[in-house]
Amino acid sequence: MAVAPRPGIYEGTRIPDPIPTVLQLDERLRERGDILQINFGPNHPSTHGVLRLIVDLSGEEVVGLSAVIGYLHTGFEKSMEQKTWWKGITYPERIDYVGFQNNELVFVLAIEKLLSLEVPEKATWMRMLLCELNRIHSHLVFLGTAALELGAISMFWYCFRERDLILDLVEMVCGTRMHTRYFQTGGLAEDIPVGFYPQAREFVEWMPKAIDDYERLLSNNEIWLERTRGIGLLSADDAIALGQSGPVLRASGVDWDLRKAEPYLAYDQVQFGVPVYPNGDVYDRYKVRVDEMRESTHIVEQCLDRLDGMHGEPWIADDRKVVLPPRHELHTSMESLIHHFKIVTEGYRVPEGEVYVAIESPRGESGCYVVSDGGAKPWRVKFRAPSFVALEATATCMRDALVADLIAIVGSLDSVMGDTDR
């Protein structure tokens, strides 16, 4: 797995000095007069949530920029220290609320790593399927809203139509459209209903045609190209220095995908490609995400093929100290009743230690650092949020940008404010 040769998008580095995340106004410009400082306040017309950008403009050019975040800091990490491990699974989903399954997954994987718990194969493949569906969901939301902001308004309706198809599938399996808490320690909360497979196959048949539709609308559209080509440049070296990952990094020419480099779940057993584009502009980030949607559909298909042979297999691990026993056993077995009682009231205990688990969420590397003291509640949970890091790159991307490009660039970095602020 080699790194693609680094193209020379620009010479040297464009990371601002001395503060890497703030584009500072050149004082000579201020003396010449006519600098307007405006506030892209927390309440945006563009639907990225509560990001605040303080922008210095000289005419239409952006000469100074700093991002202010924290308008959605909900205190997830401290709240999770108060809840047991089982109850805590409902929290990470709401951090990156567009790619919710991925956040659940990273927390559950961290707990399972600490517990050294074996997860049955069916659960692994279903988790992979749902995470890839979630990746498509996240990219659809990105595409719909980014296109909406740049003026391609009808894309919003097309993308959300497919998004509803995905959420129908998720609802069928997990019981609710978003924030499903379906991933539990040891596997899945419930078995997969049989009606899921034919509907998922229909979706897999339909999705590539829908993606073709989107590409036909946008990829060679002159207005789209004008607004996204050459905008928001970020070279590979700068991207790595700024800690970028995911589509932003791959659009800058670096072939890095955690699903290939450090496979988790069963990603080493499926065939898929990783799109890498060299130019590091908004157009390439869009192309990376559209191509990823295709690859994810292919992965979903392979997962369905595998799951077809696993009807009737267990969907959660058998370790009764951690996993709730099946309900029918509670009528007959005393130990099951005790286990159920202990798990529900006190919670299962996770051995002492610290782990860092990282997965490839739709936004990049999403990580979870968990410290356990051996008890029923986590001691410290920290989430490495890819959107937090993506917004660090705003100052670098927005050098030599015009006001209208600001929206395109912020949209292409695809940051979700819940993830940024946690």
Place this chain on the structure above:
Amino acid sequence: MTYEGVPGVVRTKEQYGETTLVVDTPRLVEACLHLRDEEGFNMLADIAAADYLGWASGPEDVAGYIGDASGRSVSAPGSWGLKRLPEPKPKRFSLSYHLLRVGSDPARVRVQVWLDEAEPVASVTDVWPTADWHEREAYDLMGIVFEGHPNLVRILMDDDWDGHPLRKDYPIGGEPVRFSGEE
């Protein structure tokens, strides 16, 4: 994976497939530069601060402590009455730098430093520019001061907020839940 050339390493821990290098606090930047330049860890994934106030301090405070100092306690089923104390920590705060090597030979390592209350640590913003916001967050939520940071101001909380919320002595806040049957 051996990390013998890294300056300042006090202890190495291998657990769950992860390598943790505990580094002497004054030599942190040296160690990071070595890891970036010699070993090729070109990306800083995360800086995670943890507060260990109240760790292993007594039977009531820490959830993982079964039993009490005098002997076996049979009130904890499944523990056979044995005491289980979490391993004591050297200082109050730990700061973990999760490093990643992006390239053809992926690797991860965790560099950890331990800090006391109000002990400052050098900023690694010159080594990896992405540390900027991570260090601001550690300062904001945990109160760890980074020397040499170009812009150490609060990032997630209000600018005039008092206190550092993620510390263990900071209350969870919120409202007490009122139940309708109570009054």
Place this chain on the structure above:
Amino acid sequence: MKPLKQYGLQSERVLGVGKQPGVFEQEVSALEDRLMMTTLEKAIAWAQTKSMWPDTFGLACCAIEMMSIVSSRYDIARFGMEAFRSSPRQADLLIVSGRVVHKMAAPLRQIYDQMLEPKWVIAMGACASSGGMFNNYTTLQGVDKIVAVDIHVPGCPPRPEALMEGIVRLHEKINAGIPPAYEIRGVAE
């Protein structure tokens, strides 16, 4: 204008039973002469509900579900509300969708103040109604601590249909002559 209960309304609105107007709707129309709304007031209320433009105040997860009511499946354009205005000066309805934290409380109040009367607020989701699952140092335990809320929509996040139910109930409230929440609570607009 008093709450409808004081005019003698007994029933609660029941979801989706049949296509005929339910007991609630029949009672409301029976109360019309006791409410003594003039034709002009009824016409104004009708006009206010028929194209009530929401403000783009999406904060968190509920915002994604709020965006999906604009989508073609849960079409809100049939109520004339697909025009989400970015400027609060042009909006009638503030759907607070998502958790409001301490830092965001001031901008929220500023946006609410900028809206022109009559204005309505829907607290969408558990976090906006009561702080949701986040009972901590930074989340406002209910957005009705700072703005006057007309309708609370439960759910985490509420389905798009649930939000539409909230919006439809708001329309019914307005048609029944109930004034906006800031008037009922007597708080500043």
